Amino acid sequence: MTVPLVDIRDLSVEFNTRRGTVSAVKRVSLQIAKGETVGIVGESGSGKSVTSYALMRILDRAGRIAGGSVVFGGVDVANADKRTLSELRGREMSMIFQNPRAALNPIRRVGQQIEDVLLEHGMAKHGNARDKAIKMLAAVRIADPEKRYSAYPFELSGGMCQRIVIAIALACRPQLLIADEPTTGLDVTTQKTVMELIVELARERDMATLFITHDLGLAATWCDRILVMENGEVVEAKPTRELFAAPSHPYTRRLLQATPHRDSRVCDLLPVDDPRRAVPSTAAPGKPLLEVKAVTKRFGGASSRPAVDALSFQIGEGESLGLVGESGCGKSTTSAMIMRLLDPDSGQILFRSDDIGTVTARRFASHPARRSLQMVFQDPTDSLNPRWSARRSIADPLYRLAASSRRAAERQVNELAERVGLSNHLLERFPHQLSGGQKARVGIARAVALSPSLLILDEPTAALDVSVQAVVLNLLVSLREQLGMSYLFISHDLNVVRLVCDRVMVMRAGQIVEQGPTASLLTHPSHDYTRTLLDAIPHPPASSRQPREAAT
Amino acid sequence: MMNTSGRTRMIAYRLLQAIPAIIGIVIVSFILTRALPGDPAAYFAGPAASSESIEQIRRTMGLDQPLPVQFLAYVKDLVTGDLGHSISTGQPVLTELGARLPASLELTGFALLFSMAVALPLGILAASRPNSWVDHLCRFVVTAGVSLPVFFTGLALVYLFYYLLGWAPSPMGRIDILYLSPPKITGFYVIDSLLAGDLETARAALAQLILPAITLGLFTLAPIARMTRAAMIQILEGEFVRTARAAGLSRRSMLYTYALRNAILPVITTLGMVFSFTLGANVLVEKVFAWPGIGSWAVEALVVSDYAAVQGFVLAMALLFVTINLVIDILYTLIDPRLGMES
Numbered sequence: 001m002t003v004p005l006v007d008i009r010d011l012s013v014e015f016n017t018r019r020g021t022v023s024a025v026k027r028v029s030l031q032i033a034k035g036e037t038v039g040i041v042g043e044s045g046s047g048k049s050v051t052s053y054a055l056m057r058i059l060d061r062a063g064r065i066a067g068g069s070v071v072f073g074g075v076d077v078a079n080a081d082k083r084t085l086s087e088l089r090g091r092e093m094s095m096i097f098q099n100p101r102a103a104l105n106p107i108r109r110v111g112q113q114i115e116d117v118l119l120e121h122g123m124a125k126h127g128n129a130r131d132k133a134i135k136m137l138a139a140v141r142i143a144d145p146e147k148r149y150s151a152y153p154f155e156l157s158g159g160m161c162q163r164i165v166i167a168i169a170l171a172c173r174p175q176l177l178i179a180d181e182p183t184t185g186l187d188v189t190t191q192k193t194v195m196e197l198i199v200e201l202a203r204e205r206d207m208a209t210l211f212i213t214h215d216l217g218l219a220a221t222w223c224d225r226i227l228v229m230e231n232g233e234v235v236e237a238k239p240t241r242e243l244f245a246a247p248s249h250p251y252t253r254r255l256l257q258a259t260p261h262r263d264s265r266v267c268d269l270l271p272v273d274d275p276r277r278a279v280p281s282t283a284a285p286g287k288p289l290l291e292v293k294a295v296t297k298r299f300g301g302a303s304s305r306p307a308v309d310a311l312s313f314q315i316g317e318g319e320s321l322g323l324v325g326e327s328g329c330g331k332s333t334t335s336a337m338i339m340r341l342l343d344p345d346s347g348q349i350l351f352r353s354d355d356i357g358t359v360t361a362r363r364f365a366s367h368p369a370r371r372s373l374q375m376v377f378q379d380p381t382d383s384l385n386p387r388w389s390a391r392r393s394i395a396d397p398l399y400r401l402a403a404s405s406r407r408a409a410e411r412q413v414n415e416l417a418e419r420v421g422l423s424n425h426l427l428e429r430f431p432h433q434l435s436g437g438q439k440a441r442v443g444i445a446r447a448v449a450l451s452p453s454l455l456i457l458d459e460p461t462a463a464l465d466v467s468v469q470a471v472v473l474n475l476l477v478s479l480r481e482q483l484g485m486s487y488l489f490i491s492h493d494l495n496v497v498r499l500v501c502d503r504v505m506v507m508r509a510g511q512i513v514e515q516g517p518t519a520s521l522l523t524h525p526s527h528d529y530t531r532t533l534l535d536a537i538p539h540p541p542a543s544s545r546q547p548r549e550a551a552t
Numbered sequence: 553m554m555n556t557s558g559r560t561r562m563i564a565y566r567l568l569q570a571i572p573a574i575i576g577i578v579i580v581s582f583i584l585t586r587a588l589p590g591d592p593a594a595y596f597a598g599p600a601a602s603s604e605s606i607e608q609i610r611r612t613m614g615l616d617q618p619l620p621v622q623f624l625a626y627v628k629d630l631v632t633g634d635l636g637h638s639i640s641t642g643q644p645v646l647t648e649l650g651a652r653l654p655a656s657l658e659l660t661g662f663a664l665l666f667s668m669a670v671a672l673p674l675g676i677l678a679a680s681r682p683n684s685w686v687d688h689l690c691r692f693v694v695t696a697g698v699s700l701p702v703f704f705t706g707l708a709l710v711y712l713f714y715y716l717l718g719w720a721p722s723p724m725g726r727i728d729i730l731y732l733s734p735p736k737i738t739g740f741y742v743i744d745s746l747l748a749g750d751l752e753t754a755r756a757a758l759a760q761l762i763l764p765a766i767t768l769g770l771f772t773l774a775p776i777a778r779m780t781r782a783a784m785i786q787i788l789e790g791e792f793v794r795t796a797r798a799a800g801l802s803r804r805s806m807l808y809t810y811a812l813r814n815a816i817l818p819v820i821t822t823l824g825m826v827f828s829f830t831l832g833a834n835v836l837v838e839k840v841f842a843w844p845g846i847g848s849w850a851v852e853a854l855v856v857s858d859y860a861a862v863q864g865f866v867l868a869m870a871l872l873f874v875t876i877n878l879v880i881d882i883l884y885t886l887i888d889p890r891l892g893m894e895s
Binding site: 056058061082085086087088089090091094095097099102103104105106107108116117120121152154165168169 | 790802813
C-alpha cells in the first residue's frame with residue numbers, strides 16, 4: 001500500500017481547563033490518501049473539529065497533543081517547529097470554517113486577504129498578486145471578480161464569503177483541504193453550490209478533503225469514507241456505502257435514526273421503546289385562528305423591493321403551518337409582524353377575527369391577545385437572559401402577562417418543566433450551565449407557559465444536534481396535541497417542516513410561490529423553486545431504514 | 553469605491569453634529585461662570601474700595617445688566633475673538649490662552665507619545681503571550697501607573713534624575729533660564745526652535761520636557777496598555793485570526809495586519825479620552841515642574857473668581873474635546889469600512 005497523505009495514529013488531545021485536564025480526543029487514528037474525501041461525522045463535543053485542529057496544529061492555547069503521531073506527507077506535524085508549520089499551513093494543507101463571514105478579516109478587502117496568503121507563501125510577487133487574487137476569485141465562481149476584489153466581507157452574502165474563504169484556502173494549491181462544517185448556516189441551495197464547488201476544485205487539483213460535519217446526509221452525499229466520532233473516540237469507520245448499509249455501532253444507528261429521511265415520521269427519529277415518541281395528530285384544523293391579509297412591509301423607501309409583498313395566508317385552530325424559504329425571503333419579517341414586533345406598512349392581521357395589525361408594536365405588549373401569541377426563537381442561548389435561572393425565565397411570562405402569585409407560578413413552572421422534560425434540579429441553573437437541548441426546552445416551556453393558542457417557532461432546532469433535534473421535534477408534536485395549539489413553523493429545512501406541519505408554504509422574495517398539504521407538496525411540487533429546494537437537501541441513503549428497524 | 557460617498561457623507565454629518573455641541577458649550581460656559589461664588593467686581597476693586605466704587609466697576613464691567621443682555625454681549629465679543637480680560641493679570645484672555653495652551657498641549661502630547669510608545673508594544677506582547685513574564689510586567693506597570701500619584705512620581709523622578717544623578721535640568725518651566733524662548737510660530741518650543749534651526753534651544757526645551765512628560769505618561773499609559781491588551785486578546789481569539797493561522801500567515805502579519813488593525817479601534821477611543829482628560833487635569837504635574845500650563849492657570853483664576861479667564865478656559869477645553877472627538881470619529885470611519893454603510 002502506498003504511503004497515505006495524512007497518517008494520524010492514536011492521537012490524543014487534552015485541554016487544560018479550570019476543572020482540570022479534559023481529554024477531547026482519545027486515541028484517534030485516521031488515514032487519508034491523495035485525492036480522497038473522508039468525512040468525520042459527530043455531534044457537538046465529539047472531538048471532530050479538535051482532531052482537525054490538531055492536524056493543522058492550530059489548537060487553542062489551552063489544548064495540546066497529549067499522545068500519538070500526526071504525519072502529513074512524511075512530515076511529523078506533532079513535533080514540527082514553527083517554520084515548518086507555517087510552510088505547511090496554507091500551502092500544503094488548508095482549512096475552511098463554519099460561519100464564513102466571521103472567518104474573514106472584517107476590515108480588509110477580500111482580494112487583499114487572498115493576496116496575503118499568496119505573498120506569504122511566495123506564490124506571487126507584489127506586481128502580480130492582484131491578478132492572481134482576481135484569478136482565484138474567478139476560480140471560486142465569483143461573478144465580476146475585478147469588482148469583488150475590493151469588497152469587504154460585510155458587503156457579501158454568506159455564500160460569497162465562503163467562496164472567498166475557499167479561495168484563500170486553495171490559493172496556494174494545497175494537497176489537503178479540511179472543511180469544518182463549511183455549509184452550516186447557509187441555505188440549502190447555497191450549501192449545494194458550495195459543496196459542488198469544493199468537490200469540483202478538489203477533483204481538478206487531485207486534492208484530498210477532510211470533511212467535518214454533523215449532517216449525515218451531507219457526509220453521505222460527498223464522502224468516500226466516513227468516521228463516526230462520539231466523545232472523542234472513533235466509534236465506526238467505513239466506506240460510505242457500507243456504513244449506511246450496515247451500521248454496526250449503536251451510536252451510529254442512533255444517529256442515523258435521528259436524521260430525518262425522505263420518508264420518516266417524527267416518531268421514527270427516536271427508538272421504538274422511547275417514551276418520548278409522539279404520534280402526529282390527523283385531526284382536521286378548526287376555524288381560522290390567524291388570518292393575514294395582503295400584508296406588505298418595506299424597509300427602504302417606497303420604491304424599494306418589499307421584504308414582504310402583499311402576503312396572505314391563514315392558520316386554522318390546531319393547525320400546524322410550515323413557512324419555508326431561504327435567508328432574506330421575508331419569513332422572519334412575517335413572523336415579527338404577526339408577533340407585533342414590527343408594524344406592517346399595509347394589510348390586516350386578524351387574530352380570532354380581531355385586527356391586531358392596527359395595534360402599534362409598542363402597545364401590543366399590554367394587548368389581551370398578546371398572551372395567546374408566543375414565540376420560540378432560533379438560538380436557544382441568545383434568547384435566554386444569561387443572568388436568569390431557568391426557573392425565572394420560565395416564570396417571567398407568568399408574572400408579566402398572567403399576574404400569577406408567587407406560589408401559583410412556582411407550581412406552574414414545575415408542571416411546565418415536567419411537561420417539556422426538564423428535570424427539576426435543572427431549574428435553578430443558568431443558561432451557561434445547560435446544554436443546547438436543555439436551553440431549547442427552557443425556551444419552549446417559557447413559550448407555552450400561558451397556554452398560547454398560536455406558537456411561532458422560528459427555526460427552533462437549527463442550532464441543535466440531530467439527536468437533540470429528534471427529541472425536541474417529538475416534544476413539539478406532543479405538546480401541540482396536549483395543549484391544542486396552532487403552530488407557525490418557520491424553517492429553511494423542508495425535511496424538518498415535513499415532520500411537524502400539516503400544510504406548507506414556500507416563500508421567496510416576500511411572496512408565496514407555492515402552498516399546500518405537506519405530503520402532496522413535498523412529493524409533487526408544482527413550482528420549480530420548490531423542486532430546487534427539495535433537490536438541494538442532502539439525504540442519507542434510504543437503505544439505512546431496514547437495518548435500523550431490524551436493530552431496534 | 554463602493555462606499556467612499558457613504559464615508560464622506562458620514563464625515564460631513566459628524567462635522568455638522570459638532571455645531572450644536574459648540575453652541576451648547578458657549579451657553580454652558582457662560583452660565584457656569586456666572587454661577588460661581590464670589591463677586592468679581594468686589595475682587596477687582598480691591599479690599600479698600602467703597603461700595604460706590606464697586607458699583608462703578610460693576611457697571612463698567614456690564615455686570616449690572618440682566619443675564620440675557622450680558623450673554624448677548626458675551627456672544628458678540630466671542631464672534632470678534634474677544635474673550636475679555638483676565639482680572640488678575642489684566643492681560644487679554646486670548647493672549648494668555650495662546651501662551652498657556654501650547655505649553656499644556658506640548659506636555660500632554662509628548663506624554664501621550666511616550667505612553668503610546670510603551671503601552672502599545674507592551675499591550676500587544678502581553679496579549680500574544682498571556683501569563684508570560686511580559687504579561688506580568690504589563691500588569692505591574694499598569695497597576696503602578698494608576699496607583700502612584702503623579703506628584704509622587706514627579707518628585708521621585710526629579711529627586712533621582714536632577715538631584716542625585718544630575719542628568720535632567722532643573723524642573724523650572726519650559727526652558728532653562730540660560731536660553732531664550734524661540735520665536736513663536738506654533739507655540740511648541742521644541743518645534744519652534746527646530747523651525748528656527750536652533751538645535752541647541754530645541755535640545756534644551758526637550759530636556760525640560762522629558763521628566764514632566766514621563767511623569768504624566770506613566771499615569772496615562774495604564775489605560776492605554778490595558779485597553780490594547782484586552783482588545784488584542786479578544787481579536788486574537790477571533791475566528792478570522794484562526795483563518796489567518798490556518799492559512800500559514802506569519803506571526804507578524806497576523807499580529808499587525810490582522811489583529812492590531814481591528815484592535816486599534818477601542819484603543820483610539822481610549823486615547824482620545826485620556827488626551828482630553830489629562831489636558832485639563834495635569835495641574836499637579838504643572839505645579840511640580842513649574843510648567844506654565846493651562847491647568848494651573850485655570851485653578852488660580854478659579855480661586856480668585858476671575859471669570860473671564862475661567863470662561864475662556866472652559867470654552868477652550870470644550871472646543872478641544874469636541875475637536876478630539878471629531879478626529880476620533882473620522883479616524884474610526886477611515887479605519888472601519890463598515891461604518892460608512894450605516895445611515
